[in-house]
Amino acid sequence: MRVIFMGTPEFSVPALRAIASDHEVAAVYSQPPRAAGRGQKPRPSPVQAAAEALGLTVRTPERLRDPQAQADFAALNADVAVVVAYGLILPQPVLDAPRLGCLNIHASLLPRWRGAAPIHRAILAGDAETGVAIMQMEAGLDTGPVMATRRTPIGADETTADLHDRLAVIGADLIADVLPRLPLPATPQPKQGVTYAAKIDKAEARIDWSRPADEIDRQIRGLSPFPGAWCDIDGERVKLLRSRVVPGGGQPGTVLPSFTVACGTGAVQITLAQRAGKRPMAAADLLRGWTLPPRLG
Template identity: 45%
Template structure:
């Protein structure tokens, strides 16, 4: 018997998972978000998963709203045995979850019940977690609240940022899905309820989340910067302009300066005072209207020592 599978996903994170799935199983259709205008010229662009589906020759469906009756009807016509989602981007209605006899499962980039929601990778770093991972779970009506089928851990090091962790978790997710699917398809898998007392929620990153608060500890500021790198980027204010900070080194030394003060420059950048008296070394920045550059190049030729970096209102 060849099971009929529908895959639902949208961003880059989901592409390796779709490709691995396609190598072994029959993916009858890929469902992704609609094409959207991108960039200054507003060029209509397909999401990464939609592009991957086209390249793999898998039929593609991009409804505006997955809960519309017309969209649900088209999915029901396929008679899928299983629906697999990975960062699709819309809440699935119960009417959709009830279609496949084997249910709907989700590949989620955290160790549930920690970091339910849309930004688990960013916030695992921003909140200073020492480890994270991927969870495969049954979909339910609540936000990432279904029973856990399997999970796999990975440590978070000081060298990780959201970019490196994103790519690693995507690969882990693909591997874990392939290891978990045989039991799901045979109906022999186990699952456990999530511990409600351990639930944390990680909503999508807002503009307010991107601002650096230098009054926090150096460790917290360091985690904030790398948790938002390379996208969307943490920022502060320099000389009335927005300054994005993409890279920094762990807390070091001590300072009696006001938080946000550039204490001195280094061969690789500049040291900035934080709220706990420690400093971090900023090494990659981008001033509004300019290209990203090494912080040492940014500091060169500027009387920057003693400047106090502040938040954009």
């Protein structure tokens, strides 16, 4: 296959490498370098860095609505485009340009969790499983027909970071299986069971200890590492990054042994946390030389 690859973050990199190992990559599209770090120097995206290391041609247009950008895309004469968390809207001329259209690797079992934050939302909602879907792209938001899926359970202690890394590998394996078999039939998504994975708002990150322990545990794991669920400890905002539900009780916010905190019902034990300006640390290490107050805010 002659493939155009379109992606930006780290999640997209395993799929790029899998495709490049077996197919001709006509070009890699990624979002332009963004200012980052203390010096605010432009930094290429993870996909651009990986593509350049593989010796692939990289294009970083600001948008694809310009007729010249669309003509340049069509001139690549690709069999198919594979899109993985690219971050730009693809106009209809771009969707139509490759011979077999554009395929999207989406990190959910469509139609559940269409949209921007499917991994976070699956953990926050307490889903027992998730997976990856390969979808034929169309103009709607993740509405296209699905040609392949792969399911996986969500572990009881799994964070968004953990699940992100697993799904990236699953997506790479699945697209490697799909591409040699194209064209494949695609099944329209059912109208029942549609949910939308809205972008995570930082306002969702503050912990309310009056909520049940299982909800707080999912909040901690679902928002780890970004933006990071947090609570107030003696006036300091501390991120809580890993947890588990454990036996225990008391007034919500009461600190129990081993960095366990009473919730509205039940308790959660914090196993990884991050103080302001510090690196994440295991709870046992964090508590050496730091005494927690009787209650957390």
